[in-house]
Amino acid sequence: MYFINKKTKEKGEILTKFEEKIIFRPEDYESSSKSSLIKKLEIYKQDFWLVCPCSGSETILVICSKDNNLYLRCKNIHGHEESCFFSQKSKIYLSNNSSLFMPRKRPKTFDLYKNIDNIGDRSEEAPSQGNQSSVTKLGKMLYAILQDSKSNIITYDNNKDPTKVDRFASLKAITKAFTDPQKKISKDILLGDYYRYSLKRKNVQEAGSLLEKKGKEWPIHLKPFFIFTTIAKSVESSFFITMNSESFEVENPITLPSPWISKEKSKPYFLIASALLNEKKELYFKNAFAMPIQTRNIIMPVESHYERLCLFDIVKVLKTSPTISYTIEKPLFCLYNNNKKPFRPDFIVFLDNRTTVFIEVLGMNTNKYCSTKKIIQERAEEFCDTYLSVEAYKGLDSQVLFKRNFKMVLDKHEEKSLQKSRFSLKKTA
Numbered sequence: 151m152y153f154i155n156k157k158t159k160e161k162g163e164i165l166t167k168f169e170e171k172i173i174f175r176p177e178d179y180e181s182s183s184k185s186s187l188i189k190k191l192e193i194y195k196q197d198f199w200l201v202c203p204c205s206g207s208e209t210i211l212v213i214c215s216k217d218n219n220l221y222l223r224c225k226n227i228h229g230h231e232e233s234c235f236f237s238q239k240s241k242i243y244l245s246n247n248s249s250l251f252m253p254r255k256r257p258k259t260f261d262l263y264k265n266i267d268n269i270g271d272r273s274e275e276a277p278s279q280g281n282q283s284s285v286t287k288l289g290k291m292l293y294a295i296l297q298d299s300k301s302n303i304i305t306y307d308n309n310k311d312p313t314k315v316d317r318f319a320s321l322k323a324i325t326k327a328f329t330d331p332q333k334k335i336s337k338d339i340l341l342g343d344y345y346r347y348s349l350k351r352k353n354v355q356e357a358g359s360l361l362e363k364k365g366k367e368w369p370i371h372l373k374p375f376f377i378f379t380t381i382a383k384s385v386e387s388s389f390f391i392t393m394n395s396e397s398f399e400v401e402n403p404i405t406l407p408s409p410w411i412s413k414e415k416s417k418p419y420f421l422i423a424s425a426l427l428n429e430k431k432e433l434y435f436k437n438a439f440a441m442p443i444q445t446r447n448i449i450m451p452v453e454s455h456y457e458r459l460c461l462f463d464i465v466k467v468l469k470t471s472p473t474i475s476y477t478i479e480k481p482l483f484c485l486y487n488n489n490k491k492p493f494r495p496d497f498i499v500f501l502d503n504r505t506t507v508f509i510e511v512l513g514m515n516t517n518k519y520c521s522t523k524k525i526i527q528e529r530a531e532e533f534c535d536t537y538l539s540v541e542a543y544k545g546l547d548s549q550v551l552f553k554r555n556f557k558m559v560l561d562k563h564e565e566k567s568l569q570k571s572r573f574s575l576k577k578t579a
């Protein structure tokens with residue numbers, strides 16, 4: 151496999167066998183081993199194409215990137231040999247923000263910076279799935295931060311203790327995502343300069359005086375604001391309480407991922423709040439969005455208490471198969487199938503980077519809800535090996551059933567792995 155200059159058609163660098171392997175089976179490789187290849191492709195992208203090693207009539211592969219995903223697209227699917235990967239699929243994804251190798255679009259999350267008045271608005275974007283319809287722009291900003299900081303991913307790789315969680319490491323990653331220099335309020339104003347990761351009375355005062363002083367540097371059309379995050383032990387409509395038992399009032403009703411989940415059952419939360427100066431130059435909270443998290447120490451987002459229970463069950467069952475390495479992802483944005491149709495499973499579990507399980511937590515039994523879920527199931531099947539759903543509203547029985555089904559998936563996966571290793575032993579013998 152080699153590069154070819156788009157203009158001169160001259161042959162360029164040849165890829166190593168290892169790099170070639172990564173291209174055809176990216177799912178078998180860790181992102182660390184892929185990163186140098188990805189960097190190389192990024193460099194060549196502008197002036198070069200890649201030539202597929204198959205002996206088809208037209209085997210040019212275009213290096214593309216979109217939304218931080220690098221992928222190869224074949225110019226002519228019929229130009230490849232029949233046995234070639236690219237005669238079946240026109241694209242292969244090498245990198246992604248998440249562990250999942252499929253395109254992922256994001257809502258226009260950061261346009262809220264353009265107009266502070268929008269912060270409390272409901273999103274005008276059509277919800278692709280029931281759950282996300284009530285997520286405010288502030289909520290979407292938090293979703294983007296949680297995804298960028300990989301807070302929505304739990305990984306267990308056999309030699310790590312899954313019960314050991316480092317809350318401070320999570321908070322550090324979240325802070326890093328907020329203070330990323332790419333995240334700007336306007337051209338010269340960094341979001342990170344107007345963000346505090348901890349919320350105490352003292353910080354609020356400090357932020358107020360900083361905003362009074364530095365707010366003058368803001369463009370005239372923007373009302374200066376501050377963003378705070380905190381872990382909240384409870385949330386009411388008009389106020390929230392932090393882990394230090396400090397209570398803060400919020401002007402607009404505090405929003406959650408969906409309007410029908412119980413505020414009481416869903417606690418604790420990771421909460422994001424926007425603060426502005428009033429006429430008396432005092433800081434007050436205008437809007438807040440509260441995201442339920444697994445526990446006060448595990449800042450893994452969940453969208454309802456049902457989902458939280460399901461996640462506990464998933465981990466519990468996975469622990470019974472300690473030889474399997476796994477990653478659990480809570481997708482916060484929609485995934486898109488090849489027909490560009492969106493879907494969003496509640497959880498995705500990857501087993502040894504090989505088997506993909508989509509898990510759906512059904513919260514209620516209305517017809518509309520179930521038909522939406524059916525669409526997701528259909529769209530999801532292109533991408534996952536197994537689709538499981540748990541009817542959370544039915545209570546304990548369905549949880550037991552779910553755990554049994556999930557265990558069966560793990561056993562099947564282990565059996566397959568065993569066969570595979572026996573087969574490769576035979577081959578080498």
Ligand SMILES: [Zn+2]
Pocket residue numbers: 202203204205206209230231234235236237
């Ligand atoms: Zn080919």
